Amino acid sequence: MSVGEHDPYTGQRMTGHEWNGIKELNTPVPKAVWFFLSVTALFAFVYWVLMPAWPLGVTYTKGLLGIDQREIVRESVAEAARQRSWAQRIAQDDYATIQADAGLMQKVRESGRALFGDNCAVCHGTAGKGGPGYPNLTAGAWLWGGTPEAIAETIRVGINSGHPEGRIAQMLAFGRDQMLDRAAVLNVVTYVQSLSDPTLASGPEKEAIVAGKEVYDANCASCHGPEGKGSTDVGAPDLTDGFWIYGGDRQSIFNTVYGGRQGHMPAWETRLSELDRKILTLYVLDLGGGK
Amino acid sequence: MISELTRGERRLALAVLTAVATFGLALAIAGRGDILAVHGGLIMASAVILMFFVIAGFYAPEPGEERLAQYYDTPTKAGVVLAMIWGVIGMGVGDWVAWLLVYPDMTFDAAWASFGRLRPVHTSGVIFGFGGNALIATSFHVLQRTSRARLPDQFSPWFVLVGYNLFCLIAASGYLLGITQSKEYAEPEWYADLWLVVVWVVYFSIYLRTLMRRQEPHIYVANWYYMAFILVVAILHIVNNLAVPISFGSAKSYSAFSGVQDAMTQWWYGHNAVAFFLTAGFLGMMYYYLPKRAGRPVFSYRMSILGFWGITFMYMWAGSHHLHYTALPQWVQTLGMTFSIMLIVPSWMAAANALLTLNGAWHKVRDDATLRFMMLAAVFYGLSTFEGSFMSIRAVNSLSHYTDWTVGHVHAGALGWVALITFGSIYAVVPWVWKRPAMYSNKLVEVHFWLSLAGTLVYVFAMWNSGIIQGLMWRTYNEGGTLAYSFIDSLVAMRPYYIARAIGGLLFVIGAVVGLYNVWMTIREASAERADAPDAPVVPALARSLQAGE
Numbered sequence A: 001m002s003v004g005e006h007d008p009y010t011g012q013r014m015t016g017h018e019w020n021g022i023k024e025l026n027t028p029v030p031k032a033v034w035f036f037l038s039v040t041a042l043f044a045f046v047y048w049v050l051m052p053a054w055p056l057g058v059t060y061t062k063g064l065l066g067i068d069q070r071e072i073v074r075e076s077v078a079e080a081a082r083q084r085s086w087a088q089r090i091a092q093d094d095y096a097t098i099q100a101d102a103g104l105m106q107k108v109r110e111s112g113r114a115l116f117g118d119n120c121a122v123c124h125g126t127a128g129k130g131g132p133g134y135p136n137l138t139a140g141a142w143l144w145g146g147t148p149e150a151i152a153e154t155i156r157v158g159i160n161s162g163h164p165e166g167r168i169a170q171m172l173a174f175g176r177d178q179m180l181d182r183a184a185v186l187n188v189v190t191y192v193q194s195l196s197d198p199t200l201a202s203g204p205e206k207e208a209i210v211a212g213k214e215v216y217d218a219n220c221a222s223c224h225g226p227e228g229k230g231s232t233d234v235g236a237p238d239l240t241d242g243f244w245i246y247g248g249d250r251q252s253i254f255n256t257v258y259g260g261r262q263g264h265m266p267a268w269e270t271r272l273s274e275l276d277r278k279i280l281t282l283y284v285l286d287l288g289g290g291k
Numbered sequence B: 001m002i003s004e005l006t007r008g009e010r011r012l013a014l015a016v017l018t019a020v021a022t023f024g025l026a027l028a029i030a031g032r033g034d035i036l037a038v039h040g041g042l043i044m045a046s047a048v049i050l051m052f053f054v055i056a057g058f059y060a061p062e063p064g065e066e067r068l069a070q071y072y073d074t075p076t077k078a079g080v081v082l083a084m085i086w087g088v089i090g091m092g093v094g095d096w097v098a099w100l101l102v103y104p105d106m107t108f109d110a111a112w113a114s115f116g117r118l119r120p121v122h123t124s125g126v127i128f129g130f131g132g133n134a135l136i137a138t139s140f141h142v143l144q145r146t147s148r149a150r151l152p153d154q155f156s157p158w159f160v161l162v163g164y165n166l167f168c169l170i171a172a173s174g175y176l177l178g179i180t181q182s183k184e185y186a187e188p189e190w191y192a193d194l195w196l197v198v199v200w201v202v203y204f205s206i207y208l209r210t211l212m213r214r215q216e217p218h219i220y221v222a223n224w225y226y227m228a229f230i231l232v233v234a235i236l237h238i239v240n241n242l243a244v245p246i247s248f249g250s251a252k253s254y255s256a257f258s259g260v261q262d263a264m265t266q267w268w269y270g271h272n273a274v275a276f277f278l279t280a281g282f283l284g285m286m287y288y289y290l291p292k293r294a295g296r297p298v299f300s301y302r303m304s305i306l307g308f309w310g311i312t313f314m315y316m317w318a319g320s321h322h323l324h325y326t327a328l329p330q331w332v333q334t335l336g337m338t339f340s341i342m343l344i345v346p347s348w349m350a351a352a353n354a355l356l357t358l359n360g361a362w363h364k365v366r367d368d369a370t371l372r373f374m375m376l377a378a379v380f381y382g383l384s385t386f387e388g389s390f391m392s393i394r395a396v397n398s399l400s401h402y403t404d405w406t407v408g409h410v411h412a413g414a415l416g417w418v419a420l421i422t423f424g425s426i427y428a429v430v431p432w433v434w435k436r437p438a439m440y441s442n443k444l445v446e447v448h449f450w451l452s453l454a455g456t457l458v459y460v461f462a463m464w465n466s467g468i469i470q471g472l473m474w475r476t477y478n479e480g481g482t483l484a485y486s487f488i489d490s491l492v493a494m495r496p497y498y499i500a501r502a503i504g505g506l507l508f509v510i511g512a513v514v515g516l517y518n519v520w521m522t523i524r525e526a527s528a529e530r531a532d533a534p535d536a537p538v539v540p541a542l543a544r545s546l547q548a549g550e
């Protein structure tokens, strides 16, 4: 480990240091290192001159190019708005005109898909087909009506959302709150089942259905209508159509009547622009429920 | 272990443990009715259990003067085992959360099993539990060898190791309970942070006290890196964790910073945690174990010095590349970006210095999986730093930021570099300190090597793909000037890559389990035949020089 020692493999001189057997070659720093250090430093220097870079007390060097990231954002937002010239017409025209215009409806489908995916799909599904607790928006079985105006209003104020003008949907907890005894609940459940499954009426459940109808007429018809067709005034669903929010099997219907239901649909008034809500209204109708 | 402490040190240990137990009790009382009480109890219980050990061994015969003729390696041994155990836990939880992203319902409706709580258990488990213990263990080993001086005493290394693991335990259990200050990689709350400061000061003092007594004229570059790691992590930790608890009886605190200052402080911390925890410390490891195992001199002394100062100087500026295109003023982003680009040069100097050191030993790389671990680590180090510099260019970052590309980059660094250099070093150091000719099974080292390589490649390629697809989907506009894809569309597109990633991760975890088994069996062999190997530096009092020896 004398100073003049050379490494037999590389022929390189050693530094003469040794730590527990580790020695070091005195290899000079390769030229490539200096080269890349200079290149990257030069790049940095040029970049500092051109762009905002160094602080100077309360201000900073603005750079020769005068580039400002906030300015760039403002410009690209404006540019995107110019690209959306069609949006102007959606905002102005009435629903029927837009629906009749194939070109505009194409834009609605394109832009509505991402809007729906980002805001609505978590609950209603990417295809709008709903799921347990969340209504199918493609079936035409509307709780609050299927006109564009009704749907736009639902989206604006939501359901049970806490919005001051929000729609309120209250399916009471008839069993839990002891408005009906257990037998009455079971009977009315059977009756509700029979509305979408007429074969039940001739089966062994005949008597329960008769008893259930009495309960229904007294307690349910006010909201769900005398024939169970629902009411878009109070958002009470049609019980005859085979489309269920919470499930049409006996246990699910029992749970609904026993414990009540208050679905929550957020209000979008403060979260989405009027234009976006209009696009969504058209998009939702276009999913299949608009016929 | 207690028998290795002098009587005075045993007394000191009891005093310190009493203080810790009292601290825990105080927390438990002040924090009754708060979740803090759980941690107070945990701290107290840990201290009391340790007190029993000390008391049980209190009257054992004292170690003789002859201990001073040998390096003190028991803390290193314990640290290595702890690192492997934390590694298996941390990586196992990592793979768990990887599967959770594939099957998001897999939480049993339990709060502790939610992604938000398990993820920091993974990150802290691998970074602090696995990485930190490996750094502490190897730093004690390297420090003594390259200074030819024994650790200054027996107590302080144990204080550091045990105290540090108590911190890790508080951290991990806290996440599961829902305790976090929501700063990435700095989640533990104020009381854990304060405790870590105490531990860290003692750690640094061990370094200084040993170096002061060194019998080598120069300080080896590995020690420069280890010291930079300890010192800078202390600074980062203290500044980023400045906070005011809402009361001494509450686990919750509020940061001293807010808004964009908070973000910048956090990422100054976060990036330099990468630099000084995940890079500098492990470069220290590499600079010792790689040349030692290869039996080759370090390629260039000058490059190691220039690389060291380049890395320490330039990293400090780079943190703002985590905040491109945010509320952070653009000039700060410019500085972060340009320094990150220059940073590639010293980073590659370190990687090249390691790889060129292997010239003349490539046949060993071929035959020896341990050395191959370290070689591959240097390659991945070069790769991930190149990628990092590339990603810090603003235009590139506008695509990569918030995507899985970042996750891919992290794991090229974390698996490819940090974990591989650690496994290589552990496979080197275990036979040395346990005085065995080799690991229990070289075949298993080989198996571990290929599992790690396969796992890392699958992981990284999956995340590159997923990240770039994600980034492109998020920025694709259709002709009408609106976004073409919803976020959910990108989630659907990522799913196959998430499955691939979870499988790659699983390979890596299996490798770690194989490693733990191999280490364990080596230790068992060692205790079966306690060979007195000739690692006996002479008593410093008698002879001037501690002799070399592993």
Ligand code: HEM
Binding pocket: B184, B270, B274, B278, B279, B318, B321, B322, B323, B340, B341, B343, B344, B347, B381, B384, B385, B386, B387, B388, B389, B390, B391, B392, B397, B400, B401, B402, B406, B409, B410, B412, B413, B414, B417, B418
């Ligand atoms: C020249 C060296 C490096 C540079 C310039 C660099 C740069 C970067 C950049 C630009 C990001 C993405 C920030 C974002 O868009 O959010 C990042 C993330 C990250 N890098 Fe590196 N990197 C380097 C080396 C490493 C190494 C060696 C590791 C070792 C593990 C590492 C670990 C990480 C981690 C953990 C993150 C994720 C931070 C987060 O949680 O968001 N980096 N790095």
